[in-house]
Amino acid sequence: MPKDNKQSERMTQEITATIRAIPAGCVASYGQLAEMAGYPGRARLVGRILRESDEPLPWHRVLRSNRQSAFPAGSELHQKQVQRLLDEGVLFISGRVPKKTFEWKPDLDALLWGPLS
């Protein structure tokens, strides 16, 4: 039987893949990513991965469940996040993003952006 530490490694990879799957112009919450990756309740793991991972993950598309940024306003990281989001077409109002943008789902994405043309 496989070792349990290998399970942890796979979990990290699954979450990483999910984060990388976020399309430009959309955002997702930590819990949402964890749930999509198949690990509900592992929101903190997503945060740890984003911090530790050296891969070019779109960390700027990851927000808190309350649609606000994960880091305190004014921090360099936060400013860069807002800037990149605006560059991708994501509205940022008073440190928050529109509900429409936050309610991203794989199905909804294809439904809205696919046949929309």
Add this chain to the structure above:
DNA sequence: GGGGTGACAATTC
């Protein structure tokens, strides 16, 4: 094996 920590979440006031 125990205890503190965290790029979080959900609930409540």
Add this chain to the structure above:
DNA sequence: GGAATTGCCACCC
């Protein structure tokens, strides 16, 4: 919307 509280689970000492 904001602040406080509790639950959660992997990680580090």
